[in-house]
Amino acid sequence: MPLIPVVLWTDALVFILIALVAGFAAHAARHEHLRDPWRRVLRSRVGVATLVVLVAFGLVGLLDTLHVRLKQDPPSATGEVRYSPEVLSLLDLALSGLRERQEKTYSAPFATHLFVKESMNQPDGRVLRDYPRLEHGGAHLEDPARQRAWDIAWRSLLGLVKGLIAWSLLTAGILWLMARRQGRALSEVRDAILAGRTPIPWRTALGTLGVLLALGFVAGELAFKYHILGTDKVGEDVFFQTLKSIRTGLLIGTLTTLVMLPAAVLLGIAAGYFRGWVDDVIQYLYTTLNSIPGVLLIAAAILMLQVYMSNHADAFASLVERADLRLLFLCLILGVTSWTGLCRLLRGEALKLREIDYVQAAQALGVGHFTVIARHILPNVMHIVLITLALDFSGLVLAEAVLSYVNIGVDPTMNSWGNMINSARLELAREPVVWWSLAAAFLFMFTLVLAANLFADVVRDAFDPRLRGGGR
Amino acid sequence: MTAYILRRMLYAIPILIGVNLITFALFFVVNSPDDMARMHLGEKRVTEEAILGWKREHGYDRPLLYNEEARGLASLTDTIFFEKSVKLFAFQFGPSDDGRDIGYDISQRMWPSLAIAIPVLLVGLAFNISYALFIVFFRATYVDIGSVVLLVAMMSISGLFYIIGGQFILSKLFHLAPISGYDQGLNAWKFLTLPVIVGVIGGIGSGTRWYRTLFLEEIAKDYVRTARAKGLSERLVLFRHVLGNALIPILTGVVVVLPLLFMGSLITESFFGIPGLGSYTIDAISNQDFAIVRSMVFLGAVLYILGLILTDISYTLVDPRVRLQ
Numbered sequence: 144m145p146l147i148p149v150v151l152w153t154d155a156l157v158f159i160l161i162a163l164v165a166g167f168a169a170h171a172a173r174h175e176h177l178r179d180p181w182r183r184v185l186r187s188r189v190g191v192a193t194l195v196v197l198v199a200f201g202l203v204g205l206l207d208t209l210h211v212r213l214k215q216d217p218p219s220a221t222g223e224v225r226y227s228p229e230v231l232s233l234l235d236l237a238l239s240g241l242r243e244r245q246e247k248t249y250s251a252p253f254a255t256h257l258f259v260k261e262s263m264n265q266p267d268g269r270v271l272r273d274y275p276r277l278e279h280g281g282a283h284l285e286d287p288a289r290q291r292a293w294d295i296a297w298r299s300l301l302g303l304v305k306g307l308i309a310w311s312l313l314t315a316g317i318l319w320l321m322a323r324r325q326g327r328a329l330s331e332v333r334d335a336i337l338a339g340r341t342p343i344p345w346r347t348a349l350g351t352l353g354v355l356l357a358l359g360f361v362a363g364e365l366a367f368k369y370h371i372l373g374t375d376k377v378g379e380d381v382f383f384q385t386l387k388s389i390r391t392g393l394l395i396g397t398l399t400t401l402v403m404l405p406a407a408v409l410l411g412i413a414a415g416y417f418r419g420w421v422d423d424v425i426q427y428l429y430t431t432l433n434s435i436p437g438v439l440l441i442a443a444a445i446l447m448l449q450v451y452m453s454n455h456a457d458a459f460a461s462l463v464e465r466a467d468l469r470l471l472f473l474c475l476i477l478g479v480t481s482w483t484g485l486c487r488l489l490r491g492e493a494l495k496l497r498e499i500d501y502v503q504a505a506q507a508l509g510v511g512h513f514t515v516i517a518r519h520i521l522p523n524v525m526h527i528v529l530i531t532l533a534l535d536f537s538g539l540v541l542a543e544a545v546l547s548y549v550n551i552g553v554d555p556t557m558n559s560w561g562n563m564i565n566s567a568r569l570e571l572a573r574e575p576v577v578w579w580s581l582a583a584a585f586l587f588m589f590t591l592v593l594a595a596n597l598f599a600d601v602v603r604d605a606f607d608p609r610l611r612g613g614g615r
Numbered sequence: 616m617t618a619y620i621l622r623r624m625l626y627a628i629p630i631l632i633g634v635n636l637i638t639f640a641l642f643f644v645v646n647s648p649d650d651m652a653r654m655h656l657g658e659k660r661v662t663e664e665a666i667l668g669w670k671r672e673h674g675y676d677r678p679l680l681y682n683e684e685a686r687g688l689a690s691l692t693d694t695i696f697f698e699k700s701v702k703l704f705a706f707q708f709g710p711s712d713d714g715r716d717i718g719y720d721i722s723q724r725m726w727p728s729l730a731i732a733i734p735v736l737l738v739g740l741a742f743n744i745s746y747a748l749f750i751v752f753f754r755a756t757y758v759d760i761g762s763v764v765l766l767v768a769m770m771s772i773s774g775l776f777y778i779i780g781g782q783f784i785l786s787k788l789f790h791l792a793p794i795s796g797y798d799q800g801l802n803a804w805k806f807l808t809l810p811v812i813v814g815v816i817g818g819i820g821s822g823t824r825w826y827r828t829l830f831l832e833e834i835a836k837d838y839v840r841t842a843r844a845k846g847l848s849e850r851l852v853l854f855r856h857v858l859g860n861a862l863i864p865i866l867t868g869v870v871v872v873l874p875l876l877f878m879g880s881l882i883t884e885s886f887f888g889i890p891g892l893g894s895y896t897i898d899a900i901s902n903q904d905f906a907i908v909r910s911m912v913f914l915g916a917v918l919y920i921l922g923l924i925l926t927d928i929s930y931t932l933v934d935p936r937v938r939l940q
Binding site for chain 1: 634
């Protein structure tokens with residue numbers, strides 16, 4: 144085999160998360176009352192548009208989660224197959240052009256010359272101080288000053304056409320599937336979508352998809368000849384960095400909730416259902432944890448992790464593994480600081496639910512506590528859990544940036560928006576300004592967080608029974 | 616009333632003990648003082664004497680919980696737990712790892728923190744409430760929809776970008792305010808303007824949205840319908856009735872953060888170079904000064920609990936429906 148898969152800790156957790164989501168989706172698909180709120184989400188225009196954006200981010204993140212080690216050639220002297228120690232993701236492989244084309248230092252987006260002057264030896268022996276050509280960015284041009292604008296325009300157009308072709312193929316496929324399922328003619332389905340007469344706003348969904356595909360293909364077409372978002376201090380492509388940061392952002396937003404969920408649900412329901420001393424203990428626990436300012440608790444825990452890691456440096460096989468464990472630990476500690484809110488909400492809901500007639504009846508009939516919780520309480524608090532997860536996601540993505548700025552976030556070697564901002568902010572003082580790292584981080588972060596915020600609002604409106612009742 | 620306050624204070628004690636135990640476990644049990652010494656002295660090739668010397672210098676050379684060599688009560692007091700953790704209850708923070716008195720530093724640095732935090736709170740409150748009232752006045756029109764989109768977009772921007780953008784636009788492009796720094800006394804105002812503006816703008820998104828929801832909830836209630844039915848103008852209904860009643864949750868929401876204002880804002884202060892408690896904490900984190908971080912954790916917890924107590928009290932003061940018992 145040319146490669147072997149590598150499963151890092153966070154990868155494993157992502158796979159568990161996907162399995163859980165798939166299992167829940169399969170379960171929900173078979174129950175009308177669980178399907179109904181999701182149908183509401185899908186029938187909202189904002190809901191489907193943001194969902195498409197989130198899925199696009201998710202796919203990039205997922206590609207970046209499948210890690211492999213490549214076979215090294217030539218094989219060792221004894222003939223056994225050796226694998227490179229470097230752990231790469233499928234995204235790295237797909238974008239190996241971007242990853243490997245390093246410049247010396249800063250260069251602006253679409254630049255053909257370096258951002259700083261350098262002394263160059265001329266053929267006639269003189270030394271000239273000027274901006275040198277980039278090794279990769281726009282290297283195919285003979286006369287950049289004249290050709291560049293046309294080249295960029297031509298390649299954008301090419302990318303746009305490719306994107307539109309891809310979009311048409313996808314759309315045609317979806318249309319064909321819909322027509323077959325509904326048993327209607329293709330043109331009929333098309334007209335319904337164009338007029339916006341479908342229950343699910345397909346027009347919005349496909350429109351968003353089209354914009355994303357067009358942007359993606361244009362960026363892809365240009366990115367292999369230029370550094371479309373410039374290069375950073377050590378000459379790495381910023382576009383590549385910001386794509387890699389997507390995984391970090393998504394992981395922080397999702398794994399944190401995954402690790403906090405069992406504790407929050409279990410303790411919250413137990414406190415509300417059993418009351419008495421159980422309630423006292425659990426309330427004491429979360430009030431205590433809550434009263435430590437979150438940032439400081441994270442700082443203290445990460446400092447301790449740093450001490451541990453520097454004293455046990457041999458325990459980690461590679462830098463990637465070390466960075467990965469730090470990310471996992473960060474998720475854990477963020478989970479510890481953020482589960483209290485959900486726990487308190489669930490406690491309050493369980494307190495109410497235990498007094499409701501059907502729970503009282505179940506208890507009177509001698510049903511065990513465990514069954515009552517599993518059958519009557521848990522399904523009735525799931526909407527709170529879901530709403531909280533959706534609302535927390537964007538806050539966690541934003542928190543990552545702040546924590547990385549304070550150096551208590553993810554490992555400095557890991558690509559993340561926080562690290563990008565952190566290393567770029569001092570460059571604002573330069574003249575002319577190095578703005579592109581910040582702009583790239585801003586653009587991607589803003590898109591993700593805005594989509595997540597809007598989606599969370601739709602989810603809340605669809606799941607919250609109080610809001611739902613008012614809409615009818 | 617006094618009995619109630621007293622009882623709330625007593626409730627705080629076990630929580631503070633819990634916080635204290637957690638920090639003690641984090642800082643001394645997870646990693647031994649030897650590990651910390653090695654970290655500070657440079658990780659490799661550290662002699663045992665150097666570690667011992669560092670520990671003696673900082674008072675970490677005692678046993679953790681029980682001192683077998685000392686006699687009587689001293690066997691419990693001459694320990695790291697007593698010296699470094701129990702003494703926090705008396706607000707004796709001791710020296711930091713580079714030898715300065717933490718208590719003195721805190722008392723000096725809380726004033727710049729407050730000089731930013733209080734204006735940000737007051738201006739932000741005034742602006743957000745006015746804007747929310749404005750939106751509610753034009754509810755279900757394009758003003759409302761456009762504002763909500765704007766607010767969500769503002770919420771989606773990381774606080775770091777507000778600071779970077781503010782510094783860049785106001786200081787670098789227009790030279791309206793110094794980028795960073797601080798001055799004693801009244802001269803500080805020109806250094807404070809920019810952080811305060813940035814702080815207020817950064818809080819508009821979530822703040823105004825929250826107040827808007829509050830007002831909309833209030834406006835759906837029966838007494839508002841009655842007020843309209845008896846012929847009050849919409850302006851009177853909004854300002855006299857809705858605002859008055861919505862002030863209860865607003866007020867209690869403000870009271871809970873009041874004590875925490877002392878802690879300052881970590882990011883703002885370190886970006887603008889303001890010598891407050893926030894930048895103090897950041898510096899301590901980056902210098903890996905465990906003594907300071909430990910003190911700030913404890914101080915933060917105390918202030919948070921104080922905030923909770925104040926909230927409960929303010930509820931009983933402003934909301935006649937809540938009775939003390």
